[in-house]
Amino acid sequence: MPTYFHPEDRLYTIDEIRSIEAKALANQGAFTLMQQAGLAAADMACQLIHASGASGVAVLLLAGPGNNGGDAFEVAFLLSRRGYQATLIMCGDADNYSPDAKASLQRAQEQGVHFCTPAEVLADTLTPWSLIVDGLHGIGLKRRLDRTNVVLINYLNQVSDKTGVPVLALDVPSGLSADTGQPVGADDTDGITLQASHTITFIANKPGLHTGSGRDYAGRVSVAKLDIPESFFPPCHAHLNTRASLLNILQRRKQNSHKGSYGDVIIIGGASGMTGAAILAARAAQFSGAGRIYCGLLAEAPAYDSLHPEIMFRPAQELEFGSSTVVIGPGLGNSSLAKTLLLEALNKATSLLIDADALNMVAADKSLQNALASRTGATILSPHPLEAARLLGQTVAEVQADRVQAAHELASKYKATVILKGSGSIICDAYGEMSINPTGNPALSSGGTGDVLAGVCGALLAQKMTAYAATRMATWAHGRAADDLVARGIGPLGLTASELLPDIRVNLNSLTSRSAA
Structure with a gap:
């Protein structure tokens, strides 16, 4: 519609x-x-x-x-x-x-x-x-x-x-x-x-x-x-980027469907000491409706997630990227293995979200930039201002001085849909369409909230949404979850990324064309 x-x-x-x-x-x-x-x-x-x-x-x-x-x-x-x-x-x-x-x-x-x-x-x-x-x-x-x-x-x-x-x-x-x-x-x-x-x-x-x-x-x-x-x-x-503009994009689920109907998401990240970032992204994808979630870790993979045993864990190098939506970057680190995995994702993933450490690797490596520019599949970049500055070869002050222009430059330079995170996150695609997100508050200024946003985006991409629609919806639902929690007295001080997940699920369901009977 x-x-x-x-x-x-x-x-x-x-x-x-x-x-x-x-x-x-x-x-x-x-x-x-x-x-x-x-x-x-x-x-x-x-x-x-x-x-x-x-x-x-x-x-x-x-x-x-x-x-x-x-x-x-x-x-x-x-x-x-x-x-x-x-x-x-x-x-x-x-x-x-x-x-x-x-x-x-x-x-x-x-x-x-x-x-x-x-x-x-x-x-x-x-x-x-x-x-x-x-x-x-x-x-x-x-x-x-x-x-x-x-x-x-x-x-x-x-x-x-x-x-x-x-x-x-x-x-x-x-x-x-x-x-x-x-x-x-x-x-x-x-x-x-x-x-x-x-x-x-x-x-x-x-x-x-x-x-x-x-x-x-x-x-x-x-x-x-x-x-x-x-x-x-x-x-x-x-x-x-209002709620009214997002209605009816995410359709009500048919009774005659199964987990394969809603896509596979692969999360790649979680180097030693940073596995929590990848697990947060995987949990967010689970709460956002993806059919199956694989969490590919660079560190030793646990047998399962005790809170969400639905998530499947694998060593990152054992996963095949060709038919899945890939989210790469949460806790990825900058090792040679991380670069190899990123290059493989750029070349093979049908739909791809690049976040966190993976963005910094792209900013520092011309071969990765060329691979990104050559992609034909849906691609999302989700930088915060420092990562955006590195990608553009600018300072953070220059990016923040004109966030709208920075988002347009990123989308055009890398031929991708961009979420420039921050107060009034800016969503921009490579064709110049732009939305400014009005939801969210300082409760999101804590570790892990960006990993959650990446997982939500990945899940919506896996459900066959366009990159622009997925980023708009994910950013709105993510920010609105923080708003809802603060309205109930949970935060802004001390709100954790994990606490966002149930409210994100509620907000996404509220956007479907009509509720299931």
Whole structure:
């Protein structure tokens, strides 16, 4: 069945948004695009104040020098007209605003909105703000924030953290790149960005709100399309990896089936001292529906897994790769035997996932890279940022500075489907289709969780899913399992990789076309 993506889940770059916006501005009516944005944001502002239970009516708004500032003027005007005490910091020159922004500014002034300076707000320790609205900088920010704005944002971040006042960002939290999810102009991931509890993003959703630091700064994201005609939007090749988009891909199992119907998975890894990694991957494949699982270890293989005796253990070199899905890398090490097994998997495996130590071996060996590029079968690479950096010949900082671009480069260079793991894991295939995964949390920042993800991917590949569909589904179910566990009070601190398995199974079953009777 074709994949369905909700319009709000489409992700557009800044350049694409600018193109859509230009068409919309050329065709806007008397009720302007800025007025529509202001109305949508004002409605959300009222909802947030009501939901927070705040008894006061004081709202602080920041208006920057561009059209994001114009949006803030319009919100201030509307909130003041609804009875709120709107205080606005104007950080731009009135003469330099667009005609629409000037019109919104005039409406705010005539409505009696109170204007003040950053210094006055910094000196005010008494006003109990019910809401802070961030219209300082939107998607147009091209360089790091100046000193005045840094001081102001640091102060407001402290106020919201101390008092719990909600912060609504207009389009994108000030200081954050809508494309990369990292602070604009920063040389690391710790640049200054306003910490929003909620973001209302205009026209369409943006990738930077959902990956890298974006997930920390954007809070809960909603989309206001502003009634722009669908014909103004170009074809979209990037989406949020939502549950709705995964429904019906994994079909309900027929009564007339057997273990051979759901594929064999071979896990290759587990050198001396690292057998646990391979066993975790094998258990994950078992919980994810593969028909048979063989765990091929480089270290001496145990007779069986006492927790899951369904898994069959073999010395890695005794397994035949030709008709099975192979997952290679968990605990593999870098021995000569490991390289031999990896080269055999690259040449013979019909479907292949390369993870962990196997990725580092590919990065360091041109012959392995050539074998990877020559593959015709389904291939998945699942690097974390350091492994991705090695594969691209970059630093981790360079990869994290633009995770979207790094994932595209990896997929194109190695002609594979890639999961670039991390906050907002990015899934990308060699043809440029991309998804950003919204599930998962810091509970996954522990050893073994990547091995579990590899096993889930392998099991779904074995069930005849495409590499792109398998990676999307596995990444969503893996992250959602962590979310479900944390919601039940299990983690994030101390959650173990093994604890993910039952919830992954539940989540995968929830995605089938319909439950068995």
